Amino acid sequence: MRHLIQPEDLSNQEFMDLIETASHILAHPELYKERAKGKILASLFFEPSTRTKFSFDAAMLRLGGEVIGFSDSQSTSSQKGESLADTIRIMSGFADIIAMRHPLEGASLLASKTSRVPVINGGDGGHQHPTQALTDLFTIYHYKKKLSGHKIALIGDLRYGRTVHSLIKTLARFKVDSFYLVSPEELSMPRHILDWMQANYPDIHIYVLHDMEPALRDCDILYMTRIQKERFFNEADYLKLKNSYLLDAEKMQLAKKDAILMHPLPRVNEISIDLDNDPRSVYFEQAAMGMYIRMALILKLLEECDD
Numbered sequence: 001m002r003h004l005i006q007p008e009d010l011s012n013q014e015f016m017d018l019i020e021t022a023s024h025i026l027a028h029p030e031l032y033k034e035r036a037k038g039k040i041l042a043s044l045f046f047e048p049s050t051r052t053k054f055s056f057d058a059a060m061l062r063l064g065g066e067v068i069g070f071s072d073s074q075s076t077s078s079q080k081g082e083s084l085a086d087t088i089r090i091m092s093g094f095a096d097i098i099a100m101r102h103p104l105e106g107a108s109l110l111a112s113k114t115s116r117v118p119v120i121n122g123g124d125g126g127h128q129h130p131t132q133a134l135t136d137l138f139t140i141y142h143y144k145k146k147l148s149g150h151k152i153a154l155i156g157d158l159r160y161g162r163t164v165h166s167l168i169k170t171l172a173r174f175k176v177d178s179f180y181l182v183s184p185e186e187l188s189m190p191r192h193i194l195d196w197m198q199a200n201y202p203d204i205h206i207y208v209l210h211d212m213e214p215a216l217r218d219c220d221i222l223y224m225t226r227i228q229k230e231r232f233f234n235e236a237d238y239l240k241l242k243n244s245y246l247l248d249a250e251k252m253q254l255a256k257k258d259a260i261l262m263h264p265l266p267r268v269n270e271i272s273i274d275l276d277n278d279p280r281s282v283y284f285e286q287a288a289m290g291m292y293i294r295m296a297l298i299l300k301l302l303e304e305c306d307d
């Protein structure tokens, strides 16, 4: 049985097929409104979420399916000491597919071992967020009409930000030109990911920077991220770094006219609201596109189960 725990679980062809299906759903939603009729999504969120949880829920409802689950594990028997493995074993008897988020790295992989239905990782600690990578690739393809050849700036918390961990490893597979990795020293991209890039994609240029201006001038895709307060061990370290990168209309004048500005959201103050109406800002559209690519993913995994 197929699960989606990390982006490597999907081939390049499958990424492109999902983007094609999501584009078709976006253009013709009425053709899909009963495609998951009779199926149930278990939406199990042990950590807060707005976009991921509710876009999964909306995706299943728009496919004609139904949703059970929680966004506060305090209301479940995990509070009585039930293990994650047992919770998943039980929930997979009630549902046809599971989307989950958990604060611990590896939780979705563990869940997949006891589940009788496909498990989709909606974020595990600071590790991976594969459906955000799907959302991001769909957004880039939608606006740029290709995935290859781009110069991409990843800006902010590259240490704890799971979205950028999934995104860099996924975009690397599509022959991008370069990554500008902009972060404070303390929040730099983990060494193991840089080593993986060097070993697998030595032709992709990697620029490690602390100043975002060169990235703003050069890049086709500007991907801002939030400093992940919840992953810090003490408040003082967070307060020191929280305003490291603030992008506003004045700084955005440096960027290319045809660049796109993305953010997985939520933003705190990394992107000023004076950029919300800039035609290059696509972060709200990006969040909306997450629902369509998750519809495509749910259909794919359910159809594979039925085969």
Ligand code: CP
Pocket: 048, 049, 050, 051, 052, 053, 123, 132, 264, 265, 266
């Ligand atoms: N992008 C994202 O994962 O947002 P949520 O935390 O609101 O799900």
